[in-house]
Amino acid sequence: MSYEHLNVANLILTLLRYRTFTLGLAIIVFIGIIAALADTIAPYSPTEFVAGGLEPPSPKHIFGTDDMGRDLFSMTVYGARVSLVVGLLAALLSTVIGTSIGVLCGVVRGFVDAVVMRIIDFMLSLPYLAVALAIVAFLKPSIWIIIVIIAALSWITTAKVVRTHTMSVMGNAFVEAARAVGAGTGRIITRYVLPNVSPMILSSMALNVRGAILFEAALSFLGLGDPSQVSWGTILFYARRAGAFVLGAWWYIVPPGLMIMLTVLGFTLIATGLDEVLNPRLRTT
Amino acid sequence: MSLARFIAKKFFESAITVFIGVTVAFFLFRLLPGDPTAAFLDIRLSPEAKLKLIEEFGLNKPLWEQYFVFLANLLKGNLGLSFVYQGTPVTKLIFGPKLVNTVVLMGLGMFISALIATFLGLIVGWNRGSKLDRITTSVSYMATSAPIFWIGLLILLIFAGYLKLIPASGTVSVELIEADPLTRLADYLWHLVGPLIVIVIYFLPSYLLYVRNTVVGILGEDFIMVLKAKGLKDRAILFGHLLRFAMLTVVTLLALQSPLLVSGAIITETVFGWNGIGLLLYNSVLKSDYPVIQGIFILTIVVVVVANLLADIIHALIDPRIRFEGGRR
Numbered sequence: 319m320s321y322e323h324l325n326v327a328n329l330i331l332t333l334l335r336y337r338t339f340t341l342g343l344a345i346i347v348f349i350g351i352i353a354a355l356a357d358t359i360a361p362y363s364p365t366e367f368v369a370g371g372l373e374p375p376s377p378k379h380i381f382g383t384d385d386m387g388r389d390l391f392s393m394t395v396y397g398a399r400v401s402l403v404v405g406l407l408a409a410l411l412s413t414v415i416g417t418s419i420g421v422l423c424g425v426v427r428g429f430v431d432a433v434v435m436r437i438i439d440f441m442l443s444l445p446y447l448a449v450a451l452a453i454v455a456f457l458k459p460s461i462w463i464i465i466v467i468i469a470a471l472s473w474i475t476t477a478k479v480v481r482t483h484t485m486s487v488m489g490n491a492f493v494e495a496a497r498a499v500g501a502g503t504g505r506i507i508t509r510y511v512l513p514n515v516s517p518m519i520l521s522s523m524a525l526n527v528r529g530a531i532l533f534e535a536a537l538s539f540l541g542l543g544d545p546s547q548v549s550w551g552t553i554l555f556y557a558r559r560a561g562a563f564v565l566g567a568w569w570y571i572v573p574p575g576l577m578i579m580l581t582v583l584g585f586t587l588i589a590t591g592l593d594e595v596l597n598p599r600l601r602t603t
Numbered sequence: 604m605s606l607a608r609f610i611a612k613k614f615f616e617s618a619i620t621v622f623i624g625v626t627v628a629f630f631l632f633r634l635l636p637g638d639p640t641a642a643f644l645d646i647r648l649s650p651e652a653k654l655k656l657i658e659e660f661g662l663n664k665p666l667w668e669q670y671f672v673f674l675a676n677l678l679k680g681n682l683g684l685s686f687v688y689q690g691t692p693v694t695k696l697i698f699g700p701k702l703v704n705t706v707v708l709m710g711l712g713m714f715i716s717a718l719i720a721t722f723l724g725l726i727v728g729w730n731r732g733s734k735l736d737r738i739t740t741s742v743s744y745m746a747t748s749a750p751i752f753w754i755g756l757l758i759l760l761i762f763a764g765y766l767k768l769i770p771a772s773g774t775v776s777v778e779l780i781e782a783d784p785l786t787r788l789a790d791y792l793w794h795l796v797g798p799l800i801v802i803v804i805y806f807l808p809s810y811l812l813y814v815r816n817t818v819v820g821i822l823g824e825d826f827i828m829v830l831k832a833k834g835l836k837d838r839a840i841l842f843g844h845l846l847r848f849a850m851l852t853v854v855t856l857l858a859l860q861s862p863l864l865v866s867g868a869i870i871t872e873t874v875f876g877w878n879g880i881g882l883l884l885y886n887s888v889l890k891s892d893y894p895v896i897q898g899i900f901i902l903t904i905v906v907v908v909v910a911n912l913l914a915d916i917i918h919a920l921i922d923p924r925i926r927f928e929g930g931r932r
Contacts, residue, residue, distance in 0.1 A: 439616075536870060563759035568760060586748055
């Protein structure tokens, strides 16, 4: 990729010609609409006991009911909201942290960079889920704590990618030229580094959302999610607790998992599409 | 850099990482809200055990002093007593049958995944663009998008719920505790099937995609053309030359993804009630058994660091260039 300024409109037009990207975008828009219109789409409240336990799908409850008689369709619809909000906010936060650290290391280098790289090496050997479990063990889990934990544990890949690209931008003649005419570090960062690194930030953010959604799902499935919210992971936690697999209650297990898979796949496709466009060497023939 | 010096340098770096990990573990568990001795003392322990712990870990001394006592105790293999398992020493609880169960499950799972990934990845990469390639790649992408615990639940639903082919939970059948060793082994393996399938589904797709992409990348290199020009058969190029690269890739991945080993163990063991370290950690979190959480935390860091160290050494042995460029990454 050449270091000219990317034209946003052009980029979007190019992206839309890629099937991977458009498919991913379509999936996420679909899930997004479900999440935004949850109040309209869901026929019942996700926490209300509206029927008998473990009723198979019927016209009245199209995804059936759980062991406590809640409407699984409504729970799944509201689950989209929790999963997307946690995923997007945690990814946004981790992307901001990762970008700041990456730019800092790439611009300042030297001692700061060396220290941060050691921290990154250390964090790479951390078993994230175990750490998250240990933290949740002391703190009462809430949606906000979960977002912060996920962000704090997942900024590393972004930081590494941004750092490498910042270094390569900083090595360009135009940066030297800008310095020669008196541009300060701040101006170089906002004017040259960030615009050139932003495509990598975007695709890295898409991958962060994917990771955050899987992470939240895993925590909730282990019963360590926010107890006041119903996410897809929480539904599967209830399903396991109720022994839905022994009872053959497939309607309790299949839909929430499919939704997680679909959402994660959507963000993966978006990230892959971005990579294909921005990094032509990866393009598949 | 000589091989010995390279290994010494990597070993030193690994030791530092482990040391940082142990330090983080110590202070993390001392910053618990409330009592700073909560990491070692609990009302679930007997008064005598508590007194012994205060003595052994210097819990009435200042924090910095406790830190050095903690390090000394760690070297002696003393990590305190479990709150839940009637005051069993943490190290005894971890380094016992539970660790064996986890090593069997994860070791076999990773081995099977690596084996399939190496050969299937080679074949698929060689035939890139073919129908087999497209199917394998898309299935792998789908599989990496599915949460592992959901796959576990689906396998339980189908094979335990509907077909009744595998047990719904556990490591052994209670009624067979007294049976002869061979029956018990068969029973153990029967319990292993479900979690093992899940672990393979967990690791295989990412290994496979990685090997495939490496092979596709190498196919564009000049030496492949030279080999072809030399008149070598496809099979000879595949298994004589490419296999090495594929294996190297897998070794790297095994190390790089070793943190995933821990999450995989926690989730899979929880879903299947497999009596290993992952399930122990999960139960300890639910019951606030801090000494056990702390012990497993340290163990997992050591495992990941050692895995990376081994990968570095194997790499240096296979590919001498690495020694001069200062390691992977």
